[in-house]
Amino acid sequence: MARGALWAVGLLVALFLMAPIVAILPLSFSAGSFLFYPLPGLSLRWYQDFFGSDFWLPAAWNSLLIGTAAAGLATLLGTPAAFGLWRMTGAFRAVAMGVVLAPMVVPVIVVAVALLLAFGPIGLVATHAGMIIAHATLGVPFVVVTVLAALEGFDPVQLRAAAACGAGPLRAFFRVCLPQIAPGVAAGAVFAFATSLDEVVVALFIAGPAQRTLPRQMFAGLNDSISLTTTAAAALLVGLSVLLLLTVAWLQGRGKRQAGG
Amino acid sequence: MNRPALLMAPLLLFLLLTFATPIAAFLWRGVSDAEVAPVLPRTVATLADWNGTALPPEPAFAALVADLRDARARDRDTGGGSIARAAARLNADRPGFRGLLPMTARRVERPFPGPAQDAVFAISEDWRDIETWGAIRRAGGPLSAFHALTALDLQRDATGAVRPVPDNQAVFRAVLLRSLWISLLVTACCLLLGWPMAWLIATTRGWANTLLLGAVMLPFWISLIVRTAAWMVLLQKEGVVNAALGSIGIGPLTLMMNRFAVVLAMVHILLPFMVLPLVAAFRALDPRLPRAAASLGAAPWLVFLRVTLPLCLPGIGAGCLLVFIQALGFYVTPALLGGPNDQMLAWFVGFYATRSVNWGLAAALSIMLLVAVGLCVALYGRLAGFRRPGAA
Structure with a gap:
C-alpha cells in the first residue's frame, strides 16, 4: 500500500521532470506556427528556417567553436592540475582545491559582470577569445573533479615502477598514467563542453553580435514573441545534450572497466 | 617535493587572471569611491x-x-x-x-x-x-560605505549619521528578502518532491531503477535555457496548457510573468541536484538499523524520526544547500518567466552594471550575494565535507 503510494508520487515527479521537455519537441515539427496542440500537420519548415537563417546557424557554429576551444583549454589546464592535486597533501591542497572549485560556486552573474569590467579595457569584450577564456574558467572545475575521480582508480605504485625502469616523470605520465585515466580526461572535456553549451549569462554580458551562442540566441528569441524556430533550436540542443550524456556514460563505463581490469 | 605545485601553477595563474583578479577588482568598487x-x-x-x-x-x-x-x-x-x-x-x-x-x-x-x-x-x-x-x-x-549602505537601504546625511532611506525609495532589502524567500521555497519544494523520488530510486533494482534514474539525469543534462523555454511554451497565454484548458472551457489563465512560473521552473531545473545527493544518502543507509528499531517496538513514525532521519541528515543538508546556493544566483529563469516583482539579486547586479552603469552598487549587491552564498558553502563544508566530488 505504502509502496504503491510511493510509486504514484515517484511517477508523478518523473512526469513533471520529463513532460515539459517531451511536450515541446513535437512542436518543432509542426506545419503550422502555433505553440499548442493538436498540430495542423508535420513538416520540417522550422528546421529549414533554422538552417537557412542568418543568425541561428552562425550561433550554432559559435557554440560549437567556443565550446570546443573552451573545453580544450580547460582540459589542457585542468588535467595537470588534477594530477598535481592528487599528489598533494595538507593545507595547501585544501586551499588549491578551494580556488579551483570556486568558479562552480560563485554565482555566474558576478563572474559575468566582473569579466565585462576586466575585459573592457584590454579589448576582450565581444571577441571569441574573451568568450573562450570565460567559458574555460567556468568549465575547468568540472575537468579537475572528473580527472581526480579517475585518478582515484590509478595505483601510484605504477609511477614508481616506471621510474625504476628508467622513465622520467613526464614519460611516466604520458605512457603509464594518461592511457589509464584517458576516459576520465575525455569525460572532463565533455563536461566542460556541456558547461559552455549551457551557458547564457556570461554570453549575455560579454559576447557581441558576432559571438552569439545558441543559448544566447535562444534568450533573445524568448524575449520577443517565441517562434517555432526557437523550438527547433531547443530540439537540436536536446539532441546534443542526449549525445553528450551518452558519451559520458560510455566513457565512465570504459573507465570503470579499465580500473577493474 | 614541489612538482605537484608546479603542475598546478598554470591553472592557478589562469584562474588568478580570469577569475580572482577580475572579481576582486569588481568587488573593490563596492567599498571604494574613485x-x-x-x-x-x-x-x-x-x-x-x-x-x-x-x-x-x-x-x-x-x-x-x-x-x-x-x-x-x-x-x-x-x-x-x-x-x-x-x-x-x-x-x-x-x-x-x-x-x-x-x-x-x-x-x-x-x-x-x-x-x-x-x-x-x-x-x-x-x-x-x-x-x-x-x-x-x-x-x-x-x-566608502556609500554603496554598501545603499544596498541595505541606508544612507548618511551631511553630518554623517546613518538612517534608513524613505520608504518609497527602499528596494534592496526587499530584493534580498525576496531572493532568500524564493530560494527557500524552491529548496522546500525540491525536498518535498525529491524525497519520495530518491527513496524509490535507492530501493529499486533493474530496469525500473534505470528508467527512474534516467528521468532525473536527462533533464539534468539538458540546458537551462531549453528547460526555461519549455516552460514558456507551456505556460504562455497561447501556449500548450492554456490551449488544453480552453478545450474544456477554462481560461485563458495568466500562468507566466509571475512568482508561480518562476518557482515552478526553478524547481524543475534544480530538482536533480536534490535527488542525486538524497539517493546517495539513502543508499548508504544500513537497512538493518530501521528494522532493528522496529523490532524493538518503535512505531513507524518514531523509527523515521529517531533513526532514519538522523542517519540521512548530512545528505539531506547537502542536497538542500546545493539547491539553495544555486537558486540564490538565478538570473535567466526569473528574467524570462517572472514579472518585475519576481527578479532576484542577480538581475539587479546585471541591471546596475550595464543599464545604469552604477558599478559601485552592482558590486555592493554582489558582495551581499557572495556573503549569502559563502555562508551556505561553509555550512555545506561542515555537513558534507569538501572531499567528495560534486554530484556531477
Whole structure:
C-alpha cells in the first residue's frame, strides 16, 4: 500500500521532470506556427528556417567553436592540475582545491559582470577569445573533479615502477598514467563542453553580435514573441545534450572497466 | 617535493587572471569611491573637517570653482569625461547632480568678481543645500560605505549619521528578502518532491531503477535555457496548457510573468541536484538499523524520526544547500518567466552594471550575494565535507 503510494508520487515527479521537455519537441515539427496542440500537420519548415537563417546557424557554429576551444583549454589546464592535486597533501591542497572549485560556486552573474569590467579595457569584450577564456574558467572545475575521480582508480605504485625502469616523470605520465585515466580526461572535456553549451549569462554580458551562442540566441528569441524556430533550436540542443550524456556514460563505463581490469 | 605545485601553477595563474583578479577588482568598487576625488581634490580636502551642520565656508566654494576649472580644461585637452563620471556618481547619491555639476563647471569657467560663494549660488540654488555638499564629501573616497549602505537601504546625511532611506525609495532589502524567500521555497519544494523520488530510486533494482534514474539525469543534462523555454511554451497565454484548458472551457489563465512560473521552473531545473545527493544518502543507509528499531517496538513514525532521519541528515543538508546556493544566483529563469516583482539579486547586479552603469552598487549587491552564498558553502563544508566530488 505504502509502496504503491510511493510509486504514484515517484511517477508523478518523473512526469513533471520529463513532460515539459517531451511536450515541446513535437512542436518543432509542426506545419503550422502555433505553440499548442493538436498540430495542423508535420513538416520540417522550422528546421529549414533554422538552417537557412542568418543568425541561428552562425550561433550554432559559435557554440560549437567556443565550446570546443573552451573545453580544450580547460582540459589542457585542468588535467595537470588534477594530477598535481592528487599528489598533494595538507593545507595547501585544501586551499588549491578551494580556488579551483570556486568558479562552480560563485554565482555566474558576478563572474559575468566582473569579466565585462576586466575585459573592457584590454579589448576582450565581444571577441571569441574573451568568450573562450570565460567559458574555460567556468568549465575547468568540472575537468579537475572528473580527472581526480579517475585518478582515484590509478595505483601510484605504477609511477614508481616506471621510474625504476628508467622513465622520467613526464614519460611516466604520458605512457603509464594518461592511457589509464584517458576516459576520465575525455569525460572532463565533455563536461566542460556541456558547461559552455549551457551557458547564457556570461554570453549575455560579454559576447557581441558576432559571438552569439545558441543559448544566447535562444534568450533573445524568448524575449520577443517565441517562434517555432526557437523550438527547433531547443530540439537540436536536446539532441546534443542526449549525445553528450551518452558519451559520458560510455566513457565512465570504459573507465570503470579499465580500473577493474 | 614541489612538482605537484608546479603542475598546478598554470591553472592557478589562469584562474588568478580570469577569475580572482577580475572579481576582486569588481568587488573593490563596492567599498571604494574613485570618481569624484580626482575631479574635485581640493573641494574634498576642504570638506574633510567640515561638520555638516551648516553650509561650508567660502574656501570650499573657492576650491570647487578652482577644481571645476582645472577638470574642465583637462577634459578638453584629453577628451576624457571625468566630470561626467563624477556627476554620474554624485547623481546616484543626490538625483540632479548629473546636470548640476557639468552646468556649474561650464558657468564658472569665465572669471567673475566677488566671492566664489555668490557666483556659485547664482548658478544654482542647489548649492545652498547642505546635502549637496554632503554628497561630495561622502563620495570623496578612497574607501566608502556609500554603496554598501545603499544596498541595505541606508544612507548618511551631511553630518554623517546613518538612517534608513524613505520608504518609497527602499528596494534592496526587499530584493534580498525576496531572493532568500524564493530560494527557500524552491529548496522546500525540491525536498518535498525529491524525497519520495530518491527513496524509490535507492530501493529499486533493474530496469525500473534505470528508467527512474534516467528521468532525473536527462533533464539534468539538458540546458537551462531549453528547460526555461519549455516552460514558456507551456505556460504562455497561447501556449500548450492554456490551449488544453480552453478545450474544456477554462481560461485563458495568466500562468507566466509571475512568482508561480518562476518557482515552478526553478524547481524543475534544480530538482536533480536534490535527488542525486538524497539517493546517495539513502543508499548508504544500513537497512538493518530501521528494522532493528522496529523490532524493538518503535512505531513507524518514531523509527523515521529517531533513526532514519538522523542517519540521512548530512545528505539531506547537502542536497538542500546545493539547491539553495544555486537558486540564490538565478538570473535567466526569473528574467524570462517572472514579472518585475519576481527578479532576484542577480538581475539587479546585471541591471546596475550595464543599464545604469552604477558599478559601485552592482558590486555592493554582489558582495551581499557572495556573503549569502559563502555562508551556505561553509555550512555545506561542515555537513558534507569538501572531499567528495560534486554530484556531477
